Amino acid sequence: MNPDPDDRPDANDRSSDDPDSDPDPDLAGADLTDAEVAALHEVELGVEWLHRAHGHLVQFHHATGHAMDHLAEAEAGLREAGYDGLADRLRDDLLPRGVVGDKWSYGVLEAFQAGPMADADSFGTDACEEVADGERHVAERRQEREWKGRSRT
Template sequence: MPGRATPAGVSDATVDALGALSEALETTERARGHLYTFHQLTGEADLALGDAVAKLRTAGHDDVADRIAEDLVGRNVVPGHWTFQLVEEYDDGYWSTFREHERRAREELAGGVRHLFEARMKQDRRTHGRPGHEATPVRTD
């Protein structure tokens, strides 16, 4: 197969299994991105909340501003954690462990070659010989 050959001795079932593992990892990568989005949006909300508290004070509503500032501004999103701590724990724990298992499985079962399932799909779906359907990047140098 041009582009990315399946290593000798790697069965179709192994390619399918590694493809499923890779897909699961990709879903985890998407989840991680959403976690970072959650982290950033929560931080933006807390800063905006601080601005709202200042405006409440300017409008003469110190009692409301005090209540919100004391109870909500800078509050943990879960006990003991700001969002950066959730991100760090996810990255250092689940995400890193998941990536390591996927890498190790590829190393043991396919010589470390990535995306074998997708490479096969590309070969099946592309129109051989047609511009824009090349097996590998076209060099222009």
């Protein structure tokens, strides 16, 4: 059961007014249970993997664009070399074709950005707010605290 947020110590009190300043890893998530930290960590990992998938979609979009540019050049070359039938096939069948149905690669990318990625980002933010008062990477901060605590320096 989640503790009442009003009963928790403020583990996210920042010493600076800078909203981008790193919270003290000695305080981050100190009041959260192991189950809360683990669940929040899985949410964060899921969102991060979707960001990686987004990067692959951007790469796919760019690679597809480069391939289509080469095929467009091939159309002109084939026509110049007297292969109008092949050039017509490129122009009519391959160049206007989408990568998924009629959707071009930018459309797939935009649909992913507006759908699953936006929804996961929003959910990740909501989960961090509800579980850890907006604190991100609580598991990593806890690990940092533990590793620094056992260091001999």
